[in-house]
Amino acid sequence: MTILLHQYDTSPFSEKVRICLGIKRLEWAAVDQPVVMPKPDLLALTGGYRRIPVMQIGADIYCDSVLIVRELERRFPEHSLFPGGTGGLDQAAAQWTDRSFFQAAVTVIFAGIGDSVGEEFIRDREKLSGQPFDPAAMRAAVPHMAAQLRAHAALVSEQLADGRAFLSGERPGLIDANAYYNLWFVRSFNPPAAAAFDDLPGLAAWYDRVRAIGHGTRTSVSREDAIAQAAAAEPEPTHVEGPDAELSGRDVIIAATDYGREPVRGTLVGASPHQLSVRRDDPRAGAVVVHLPRIGFSLSPAT
Ligand SMILES: N[C@@H](CCC(=O)N[C@@H](CS)C(=O)NCC(=O)O)C(=O)O
Known part of the structure; x- marks a missing residue:
């Protein structure tokens, strides 16, 4: 069955997954979704989850890049995303790359381009985050956030100091994709802000090596066809284990x-x-x- 990635090209969390698809040399199809709400064709699959990316394989819908890469490794173990044998730690490091590292990248980017961002995007992202989108406040935070961004990038540079090609050694993995997408985001959308890290030893050469991995073999599928693929397929069997057994088979609500x-x-x-x-x-x-992932999501009975 085809791997479908509901995504848009400018999405950094989608770039994380695209690089992982490249590491695994997989064939996949992009299903392009809107950058702002409404997203009726995505919600038909997820039932409410609106963020990007979402992976679909038949009638199985995987929300959040953290779970997507985990599922890719489970289904397609060849060209492991954990070449150093440190899968637990590599996944734990997403708490670094997807939060404080990402936050520094976002502030530095939007402080630079915030005034040119459209009104519709601003309103949508305010609703998404529950915070005001305030380019002036972001600009005021730039000296601090640029220093934060440089400090995060410096950890990557330090890890490369012994001359290794990738962060775990000679083969690329999730940890490379995770660190890379933040720098890709800055370089793509606010190139001058890359001055915060581009001089760090080894970083630019590593960045080029990760970029050269590419995205695997990409085709595209329409949103309508993706829904038709779900309708024609049966979901994979699953089971409830551990402390949630009492909620098994019950109506529940899950939310980020x-x-x-x-x-x-x-x-x-x-x-x-x-x-x-x-x-x-x-x-x-x-x-x-x-x-949906467990970390960062709540589970409660619906009634
Ligand atoms: N923890 C989520 C974060 C995803 C996320 O924030 N995605 C951004 C795009 S890169 C998003 O959904 N923005 C709002 C939207 O596209 O509607 C993940 O790892 O997938």
């Missing part, structure tokens, strides 16, 4: 706890320390199972 908190409601059919899975029926997509 940071931003983009639109809930997903369905029958709990899967639970592990890493992921939660709910089955739902959609008028267009049919029976689907939506998978």
Whole structure:
């Protein structure tokens, strides 16, 4: 079955996944979604989750890049995303790259380009984050955030100091994709801000090596066809393990706890320390199972 990535090209979290698809040399199809709400064709699959990226394989819908890369490794273990044998730590490092490192990158980018960002985008992102989008406040934070960004990038440079090609050694992995997408975001959308890190030893050559990995073999599929693929497929079997057994088969609500908190409601059919899975029926997509990460998401009974 085809790997479908619901994404848009300017999305940094999608770039993380695209590089992982490249490391694994996989074939996949991009399903381009709007950059702002409404996203009716995405929500038909997810049941409410609006963030990008989302991966779809048949009637299985994987929300959040953290879970997407984990599922890619499970289904396609060849060309491991954990070449150093440190999979737990490499995934834990997403708490660094996707939060403080990313926040520094976002502030530095939007402080530079904020005035040219359209009104519709600003309103959408204010709703997403629950915070005012304030380029002047971002500009005031730049000296601090540029120093933060440089400090994060300096850790990458330090890791490369013994001359290794990639962060875990001679082969690329998730940790490279995670550090890379932040620098890619800055370089792509506010090139002058790359001055905060471009002089760090080894960084530019490593960046070029990661970029050269590419994105695997990419084709594209329309949003309508993606929904038709879900409707024609059966979700994979799942099971509920551990302390959530009492919620198994019950109507539950799962929501992100940071931003983009639109809930997903369905029958709990899967639970592990890493992921939660709910089955739902959609008028267009049919029976689907939506998978969400455990870390950073809340689970509660619907009634
Ligand atoms: N923790 C999420 C974060 C995803 C995220 O913030 N994505 C951004 C785009 S890169 C987003 O969804 N922005 C709002 C939107 O596209 O509607 C992940 O790793 O996938």
